[in-house]
Amino acid sequence: MDKVGRFGKYGGQYVPETVMTAVHELEAAYDKYKDDPQFLAELKALYRDYANRPSMLYFAEKMTADLGGAKIYIKREDLNHTGAHKINNVLGQILLAKKMGKKRIIAETGAGQHGVATATVCALMGLECEVYMGAEDCKRQSLNVYRMELLGSKVTPVDSGTSTLKDAINEAMRDWCSNIDTTFYCIGSVMGPHPYPTMVRDFQKVISEEIKAQLMEREGKLPDCVVACVGGGSNAMGAFYDFIGDEGVRLVGAEAAGRGIDTFDTAATMSLGTEGIFHGMKSLFLQDEYGQIAPVYSISAGLDYPGIGPEHTYLHDIGRADYVPVTDEEAVCAFEYLSKMEGIIPAIESAHAVSAAMKIAPTMPKDSILVINLSGRGDKDVYSIAKYRGVDVVEQ
Amino acid sequence: MSSKNRIDRCFEELKARGEKALIEFVTAGDPDLETTEKLVLEMFGRGADIIELGVPFSDPIAEGKTIQKASLRSLNAGTTLDKIFDTVKNLREKTDKPLLLMMYINTIFRYGTERFFAKCAEYGIDGVIVPDLPFEERDEIADTADKYGIYNIFLVAPTSADRVSTIAAASKGFLYVVSSLGVTGTRSNITTDFDTLLAPLKGGNTVPYCIGFGISSPEQAKKMAGYCDGVIVGSAIVNIIADKGREAVKPVGDFTAALKAPL
Known part of the structure; x- marks a missing residue:
């Protein structure tokens, strides 16, 4: 029983004893299947x-x-089934859950994208599914709640704490503690106890592998910069991973500054967080001097999380990736910009990456290449952006 | 440390008297720290052998609704770890019975592990129970806790199976046996097969082991005590405090006496 799953000093397995056996069971199953040709062929x-x-x-x-x-260049993860990169991870995890003989899947969701992806794949594979979602997020993303129900999942609103993503994770963990024998917890980002940060990254690394192959074919060279938004950090880890060894490729994560990193209404963990241990991992968190986890804010429900995946914290520490804050206002401007400029409506989460790219690209030479990972589509956000702009949109 | 840990002394005395331990939990600062101080003294006076003070945390993932709400009440009343240490200091002028802190690892880590255990030793805390610090991550606090003579009390769960002996060997003071799957909170039925789960500990040279999670009546306490060296009661007490607030001292005392009677 040794320490595993570390990225430098970050990561680990800080979970109650009740779930340790399940964490080990998952670790063993993942080790068994991650290089299994049959499993990989099915996933592919x-x-x-x-x-x-x-x-x-x-x-x-x-x-x-x-x-x-x-x-x-824009990597169109928004064109995936269910409209975001989340499906990559969910297909991997639920295929694994099937192999492990699990009958019931639980998940947390913020914006609803991971919840929708999980509900979708559970429908496909005939598994029972329950999604925990902060009561506040249920209101902000009511269409996604209905979408999950339509797919046959139960959606349980969580009204403890700040009624957002972190509270949904707390409640999913409590459920897991109670139903450990039957239930597989499908975590939606590169966070949580080992093996989740590694496993979710591995299921998302297809993004950077494809970018590399596609760019080699089109341009015959690697990109100079890859930009992705970061909440927990799964689309960014996926977009970065295959480039980590390519030193010439600058990796940039755009995190949600909310109303600004000089305000309390922010979710910019890398800019403002301090080291802590929460949700199964050692990483950076927004917290007070006594370690109470801070309420966070962003216009984007998907980036509204007080922590960040441990591998990102490690990449930041060793100087391999940069993380920049993007405010609500900047993200909304980028949302509108990409819609008008390219006819692509990005998810408000992904608009944070677009905004960062809009600042970086003009500083780069004309023959250089910048890739934006467009993690999701923005249909779900149209109503809230209209509201932000003071436009009254009512469907009849 | 030259002096013996109060927890060891407590179990030795209980054994000599042929009694089982009653370990009780309250969330520190619920509804306020003055009441916590009165509650602790009343509980000790009415039969509690060891008391766990819950350090409120914003995101207590191992707790059910009862203790989640107590944590929130306490945090809203302005409770901090430093203020809890002050309460412990006051209590230490009036009682020499074992006091534990039940808390989440982030509270220790953020406070500074060295600073935290130094304070525990200075103010008279005897041990810590950290539900989100499993055996594998024990090094996070082990050396520092040892240095200051503070016991890290480990938990085993119904799922622990072949992990039980290893974890018991690492635990100091006693071993916390989680009665059921799930989070803290009262349960009408505890169905775990303790004979099988605890078999590896029988006749062995291990620390005392006590069962907690879900015990809410003297009858349940008596039944559970049959499997182990003591019982731990938390949510049932916190429920009384939730109901009576500052007036909870006497009812909690009466409940304590009723729980201890069959032990």
Whole structure:
């Protein structure tokens, strides 16, 4: 029984004893299947036939001309089935759950994207599914609540704490403690106790592997910069991972600054967080001097989390990746910009990455390449952006 | 440390008297720390052998609704770890019975592990129970806790199976046996097969082991005590405090006496 799952000093397995056996069972199953050709072939087939992979790498010509710097490519994770990168991880985890003989899946969700992906794959594979979602997020993303129910899942609103993503994770962990024999906890990001940060990254690394292959084919070279938004950090880990060894590729994570990193209404963990141990992992968290986890805020429910995956904290510590804060206002402007410029409505989460890219690209030479990982589509956000702009949208 | 830990002394005395331990839990600062101080003294006076003070945490993932709400009441009343240490200091002028802190690892880590255990030793805390610090991560606090003579009390659960002996060997003072799957909270039925779960500990040279989670009546306490060296009662007490607030001292005392009677 030794310590495992560390990225430098971050990561680990800080969970109650009741779930330790389940964590070990998962670890053993993942070790068994992660390099199993049969498992990988099944997953690849699901990626291709069900999730619509590989996702396109689109050259944003107008945006490139407008910003006047690096050539901008957009990795279209928004075109995946269910509209975001979340499906990559969920297909992997639920295929694994099936192999492990688990009958019931639980998940947490913030914006609802991971919940929808989980509900979708449970419908596909005929498994019982219960999704925990903060009561506040249920209100902000009521359409996604209905979507999950339509897919046959039970959605349980969580009204403890701040009624957002962290509280949904707390409640999912409590459920897991209670139903450990039957239940598989499908965590939606590169967070939680080992093996989740590693396993979720491995199921998302297909993003960077595809970017690399697609760019080699189109341009015959690697990108100079890859930009992705970061909440827990799964789409960013997926977009970064295959480039970590390629030192010339700058990796940039865009985190949610909310109303600004000089206000209390923020979720910018890398900018403002301190070391802590929470949700099974040692990493950075927004917390007070006594370690009470801080209420966080962002216009984006999917980035509204007070921590960040341990591998990101490690990449930050060793200087391999940079993390920049993006405010609500900047993200909304980028949301509108990409819609008008390229005819692509990004998820408000992904709009944080677009905003960071809009600042970085003009500083780069014209023959350089910047890739934006467009983690999700923005249909779900149209109502809240309209509201932000004071436009009254009512469906009849 | 030259002087013996109060927890060891307590179990030796209980054994000599042929009694089982009654370990009680309250959330420190619920509804306020003055009441906590009165509650602790009343509980000790009415039969509690060891008391766990719950340090409120914003996100207590191992707790059911009862203790979640108590944590919130306490935090809203402005409770902090430093203020809890002050309460412990006051209590130490009036009682020499074992006092434990039940808390989440982030509270220790953020306070500073060295600073935390130094304070525990200075103010008279005897041990800590950290539900989200499993055996595998024990090094997070082990050396520092040892240095200051503070016991780290480990938990085993119904799922622990072949982990039980290893964890018991590492635990100091006593071993906390979680009665059921799930989080803290009262239960009408505890169905775990303790004979099988605790078999590895029988006749062995291990620390005393006590069962907690879900015990809410003298009858349940008596039944559970049949499997072990003591019982731990938390949510049932916190429920009384939730109901009576500052007036909870006497009813909690009466409940304590009723729990201790069959032990």
